[in-house]
Amino acid sequence: MGSAARNAPLPWLKPAVLTGSLVPLAAILMRASANALGPDPIAQALNQLGLLALVFLVAALGCTPLKSIVGWTWPMRLRRMLGLLAFFYALLHVITYTALDQGLDWHAIGDDIVKRKFIFVGFFTFVLLIPLAATSTNSALRRLGYVRWKHLHRLAYLAPALAVLHFTWRVKRDVREPVTYGLVLGALLTARLVDHIGNTRCKARAWCSSKD
Numbered sequence: 524m525g526s527a528a529r530n531a532p533l534p535w536l537k538p539a540v541l542t543g544s545l546v547p548l549a550a551i552l553m554r555a556s557a558n559a560l561g562p563d564p565i566a567q568a569l570n571q572l573g574l575l576a577l578v579f580l581v582a583a584l585g586c587t588p589l590k591s592i593v594g595w596t597w598p599m600r601l602r603r604m605l606g607l608l609a610f611f612y613a614l615l616h617v618i619t620y621t622a623l624d625q626g627l628d629w630h631a632i633g634d635d636i637v638k639r640k641f642i643f644v645g646f647f648t649f650v651l652l653i654p655l656a657a658t659s660t661n662s663a664l665r666r667l668g669y670v671r672w673k674h675l676h677r678l679a680y681l682a683p684a685l686a687v688l689h690f691t692w693r694v695k696r697d698v699r700e701p702v703t704y705g706l707v708l709g710a711l712l713t714a715r716l717v718d719h720i721g722n723t724r725c726k727a728r729a730w731c732s733s734k735d
């Protein structure tokens with residue numbers, strides 16, 4: 524693909540992906556209002572929202588490897604939006620848990636967080652997502668400076684790993700699904716690491732040759 528085609532404006536891309544990303548939420552709401560979420564609708568909604576948060580976290584992390592390995596640049600335009608969608612679904616997941624599952628009983632919620640390790644890890648994951656979402660704007664990047672912003676956004680690697688742990692500890696027996704997410708995540712993180720090492724070598728080589 525030529526560079527002109529690669530850098531085409533694609534004005535429809537973000538609105539289309541945003542619309543598609545909200546379809547699962549609409550489906551959950553419609554099924555909830557039709558009483559079609561099964562025998563335990565709150566648990567069903569809770570699990571689906573948690574899974575969606577994880578899917579979007581992994582999708583956001585997949586954008587850079589798609590550029591460095593496949594050469595596609597368009598996913599990079601979606602990275603921030605996918606990260607914010609992950610936060611949005613995580614927030615709905617947490618609201619479903621605190622308001623619908625626990626009836627805003629903060630004592631019981633606190634107990635759950637300290638006594639059940641999978642809830643603790645979920646809580647910690649959510650806490651990590653807050654600064655990521657809060658500093659996702661261009662003005663936050665300017666305010667923090669690129670280097671500090673980049674360091675902070677390394678949390679974007681840790682958060683999905685903890686979300687997979689939360690998922691694995693939640694399912695107890697059949698861990699095939701969380702393990703699949705873990706493998707995809709491992710592959711993406713490895714691709715990022717290999718890319719990072721390659722870039723560091725390139726910079727070092729450029730620096731060395733500038734000294735020759």
Ligand code: HEM
Nearest residue numbers: 566570573574576577613617620642645646648649686690
């Ligand atoms: C305060 C934070 C959180 C709490 C209290 C929490 C709590 C829960 C609970 C109670 C469940 C369902 C357990 C069951 O039905 O047995 C669950 C499932 C899940 N949560 Fe969380 N969670 C939190 C944060 C997160 C975050 C940040 C993510 C992802 C980014 C996430 C991803 C998931 C996933 C993938 C599942 C399992 C879905 C499935 O089984 O299909 N959770 N969480």
